[in-house]
Amino acid sequence: MNAETPDDTPRGLTVRLRRRQGAAWGPGSGVGREATWKRRLPSLADIEHAARRRLPRFAYDFLAGGTGDDLGVRRNRAALDAVEIVPRYGELSAADTTTSLFGRRYAAPIGISPAGLDGLAWPDATRLLADTAHAADLPYITGTLASASIEEVARRCGDRAWFQLYGIPADGHKVTFDLVSRAEAAGATTLVVAVDAPVRSKRPRDLRHGLVVPFRPTLTTALQVAGAPAWALAALRSRVPVFANMGRYVAPPGRPATLDEVAGFVQRELRGGFTWDEIAELRQRWPRALVIKGILHPADAERAVRAGADGVLVSNHGGRQSDAAPAAIDVLPAVARAVGGDATVLFDSGVRSGLDVSRAIALGADAAFSGRGFLLGLAAAGRRGGDYVAALLTDELRTAMGQFGVDRPERLRTLDIRHATAWNVEPGLII
Numbered sequence: 448m449n450a451e452t453p454d455d456t457p458r459g460l461t462v463r464l465r466r467r468q469g470a471a472w473g474p475g476s477g478v479g480r481e482a483t484w485k486r487r488l489p490s491l492a493d494i495e496h497a498a499r500r501r502l503p504r505f506a507y508d509f510l511a512g513g514t515g516d517d518l519g520v521r522r523n524r525a526a527l528d529a530v531e532i533v534p535r536y537g538e539l540s541a542a543d544t545t546t547s548l549f550g551r552r553y554a555a556p557i558g559i560s561p562a563g564l565d566g567l568a569w570p571d572a573t574r575l576l577a578d579t580a581h582a583a584d585l586p587y588i589t590g591t592l593a594s595a596s597i598e599e600v601a602r603r604c605g606d607r608a609w610f611q612l613y614g615i616p617a618d619g620h621k622v623t624f625d626l627v628s629r630a631e632a633a634g635a636t637t638l639v640v641a642v643d644a645p646v647r648s649k650r651p652r653d654l655r656h657g658l659v660v661p662f663r664p665t666l667t668t669a670l671q672v673a674g675a676p677a678w679a680l681a682a683l684r685s686r687v688p689v690f691a692n693m694g695r696y697v698a699p700p701g702r703p704a705t706l707d708e709v710a711g712f713v714q715r716e717l718r719g720g721f722t723w724d725e726i727a728e729l730r731q732r733w734p735r736a737l738v739i740k741g742i743l744h745p746a747d748a749e750r751a752v753r754a755g756a757d758g759v760l761v762s763n764h765g766g767r768q769s770d771a772a773p774a775a776i777d778v779l780p781a782v783a784r785a786v787g788g789d790a791t792v793l794f795d796s797g798v799r800s801g802l803d804v805s806r807a808i809a810l811g812a813d814a815a816f817s818g819r820g821f822l823l824g825l826a827a828a829g830r831r832g833g834d835y836v837a838a839l840l841t842d843e844l845r846t847a848m849g850q851f852g853v854d855r856p857e858r859l860r861t862l863d864i865r866h867a868t869a870w871n872v873e874p875g876l877i878i
């Protein structure tokens with residue numbers, strides 16, 4: 448589907464807009480589209496609301512939901528909402544959001560987190576988010592389970608491509624190590640090793656919908672698709688979402704893998720966790736920046752740095768792994784105290800505004816990432832929805848910095864913060 452088709456506009460808006468704006472608005476007019484989004488989708492809460500209306504129910508539930516009773520999803524939000532930053536006045540310099548991560552300068556301390564089955568948000572989500580990373584000059588952690596290959600992502604967004612690794616332990620990690628070599632050859636600048644999904648989590652929403660890969664429609668899900676015409680049309684016009692990095696390991700040479708084969712392979716062989724010895728081995732093989740994703744304990748952060756990591760990504764997987772895990776923002780200060788001097792500290796889980804980005808940075812992160820924010824942006828606004836979310840988060844961060852009286856993101860850390868739910872474990876006391 449073309450980026451400029453009216454399908455990019457939330458359902459029902461097209462006709463009304465044409466009527467109101469006459470010939471000035473129409474396909475090809477990015478200005479009209481953005482003005483519309485700014486009015487209709489001024490915040491990520493509005494975007495989530497629109498996404499919920501535009502997506503089939505099973506797709507929305509897969510993206511927005513967490514594990515168990517969604518306690519982790521809610522805990523992330525409640526904890527972020529409760530972080531207060533006390534503004535300081537008397538300095539009026541303009542906010543400069545640019546930020547260095549692993550020796551490269553980005554437009555803002557904001558990144559895109561990896562997501563498997565991202566095509567459920569909008570067809571071609573991986574390609575579209577790679578384009579967003581390129582246009583907005585932000586890092587994009589594309590996933591092992593992304594819907595476009597690491598080679599294609601790197602072609603689209605260059606050295607903004609980071610690669611998130613899950614393990615395929617069979618045959619002495621032959622496939623895992625091949626993925627690492629491919630990421631290096633493609634030009635990914637950072638390897639992000641995810642350790643926080645050692646077993647599959649239970650997601651009751653998906654179980655209720657019978658959501659399996661490859662997708663097998665039931666009467667109920669078919670009706671849900673029929674009720675989401677923009678999504679269904681875009682899906683029909685696009686390539687079938689697959690685990691694009693995996694195909695070559697599944698089918699014999701010369702024949703493309705079927706969806707069933709790829710899905711079966713992932714189901715059987717993939718493991719979402721690594722031992723510290725495996726991480727040390729990955730360190731030997733990967734010559735560029737190495738980040739461990741899913742860290743919640745300062746002792747694990749220290750362990751990661753001892754194993755050679757250049758950074759840790761503090762995350763509870765957006766509340767999708769354990770309902771008893773703490774809110775990621777609540778452990779961030781302890782992790783930052785433990786390793787902040789020696790390693791880059793990144794954050795995700797619950798970020799829904801530029802203000803949240805400023806909260807994470809104030810509490811010790813060098814940058815904050817969002818998973819669902821970008822996915823729901825695609826769902827709500829179509830192909831350029833990721834670009835819109837990138838601009839929205841960056842603008843909101845700039846506003847927050849202006850409100851707090853800081854000109855550089857790192858100066859957020861000089862502010863006084865009230866964070867009642869922080870986990871105040873001291874690094875020296877941890878074994």
Ligand SMILES: Cc1cc2nc3c(=O)[nH]c(=O)nc-3n(C[C@H](O)[C@H](O)[C@H](O)COP(=O)(O)O)c2cc1C
Pocket residue numbers: 509510511560561562563564565590591592611641740762763764765766767795796797798816817818819820
């Ligand atoms: C639909 C979906 C799929 C995900 N798949 C992966 C994945 O394949 N690998 C991974 O490391 N994290 C995955 N995550 C977790 C995200 O990378 C990120 O940690 C999380 O979304 C952050 O929380 P947020 O969505 O509240 O921003 C996924 C998250 C979502 C929402």
